Amino acid sequence: MTTRLVYRRAGTGAAPGTVPPELRPAPVRAAKRWSGRSRKDFLVFLAMALPNLALIATFTYWPLINNIYYSTLDWTLGSASATVVGLQNYVTFFASEDASKVLGTTAVFTVVTVGGSMVLGLLVALALNSNVRGTTFARSAVFAPYVLSGVGVGLVWLFIFDPGYGVLAWILRGLGQQSPQWINDPQLSLAMVIIVYVWKNLGYCAVVYLAGLQSLPRDVMEAAALDGANSIRRFFNISVPLLSPTTFFLLITTMLSSLQAFDLIRIMTPLGNGTSTLIYEAYLQAFGAYNRAGYSAAISVTLFAILLVITVLQLRFVERKVHYS
Template identity: 45%
Template sequence: MTSADPAALPAAPPRSRGAWKHWLLFVGLLLPNLVLLTIFTYRPLVDNIRLSFFDWNISSPTSTFIGGDNYVEWATSPDSWTIVRNTVIFTIAVVGGCMVLGLLLALLLDQRLRGRNLVRSAIFAPFVLSGAAVGIAFQFVFDPNFGMIRDLLGRIGVHTPDFYQRPGWALFMVTLTYIWKNVGYSFVIYLAALQGARQDLYEAAAIDHASTWTTFWRVTMPQLRATTFFLSITVMLNSLQVFDIINVMTRGGPQNIGTTTMIYQVYVETFQNQRAGYGATVATVMFVVLLLITVVQVRIMDREGSR
């Protein structure tokens, strides 16, 4: 068996003019996005990580390099782990509440019901409202003296919890407010996914006399897997960035850090305590944790999709 003569092999066809046009179009469309991402996302991210190794008062023109002291202080501070606990509880409650309620509402309003379009609009409307405006409105809802919750509980003889003095109830109040505002997002995404589901699978399930529960788990949920994965990431990222509702309703209290989350701690340390380096440290820790969680979620989704 002899090897082929390289000179005898046919030459590769020259790149056509049409292929170059497609390549230039690709570069022309991609380059502006890469430039914007570099300026407004990647560069600030790198600068934030660099700043976390400095002690810098934002009112001072100079900063002092202190190595990993900010990270050591964060890891050894009891307040840090209380704030992490608040963040985890808030995030899990928001992700679970928004996704479960959004799915249930989507399943209900995917049916042929009278006035469903009006109800759909009413559910989605709070999502486009200002978080600060929603926070101010719900301050009156949860007011222990004359709020709506006090009135409703008083009618059945139940004492109104002190939402503004007890950290547990304050965190519950903020979480419920955020879920009310943002459940419309999950609802709309799930509703769109349900309307695009394969109807032949439901017809096959009906022919097999599958129960409603079986149809939901065996037909509906597998088709919503990609949507659920997408929502689990986006809702989690959005919940970790909540600032306006917490700032308006509790300002991170009661008892100083009763409802403080990590993103709110970044604001407090940077702009109130004027410790921009320490605030950058908290932001960097958040970034690393979110990156790891997202990587795990993507790997799980890829594994599920390859089955």
């Protein structure tokens, strides 16, 4: 049996097990929330952030809100009056035969350009990741098309693909072959634009993948080589998993860029013959022969919704397979 001793100061009347008030530690006073330093830091933050926030609100969110409102109007571009029709523009678009063609063209263009740019970019990055003479010039040459104007690139490649007097037609005639009708055939025109778009954006993926390859831990690769793994096994079992953050970043950026591709399509196929993606169809409806501004706004909002859903799904599910360690 144990005996518990409880000490109590005489004359205090304190209950057993309690600490007298004079022996308790002084309460720590809460720091003032708005001290002079905090107020100064907050003012500096506002001075730095408010101009950017104002620009974003003015040129991004306000046009987006206006575009959503315009999509509920039956409005001809240039007209002083408009009629509120609610969701009728969306119903008209999805009920039309053009909706399946436009959405299908957008899907094909996006999947092929994103996949082609990333796969070819990785292969080019592997070739450039070597210590041989001329790699610096090769890297610059590969990346150069990405920074060139899309209008200029489209004009040059339009001359190459021209079935009458283009460079490709001249080469094929020299081989006794006829040049395909790249511009007049809807399927070939889409293939033509995809080839040019992949060529233009190939350097971006290659440079980003090259940076990822150069940041891989060498000790892991050397250990795998000592264990007998050949270059192919090291690439698929080590390099590819370790490059997953780079791949995830490129997947998001290239997909968003492909869904918003406009300049090459506009220059190489002005009438949208087989190349009418969502963004180009919105342009044709608003500024083409129809001048249907409200209908065009509905297509633009549809594109925005698709971009938002794809981004959220990628961040929610695809990121789970990314190895950051």
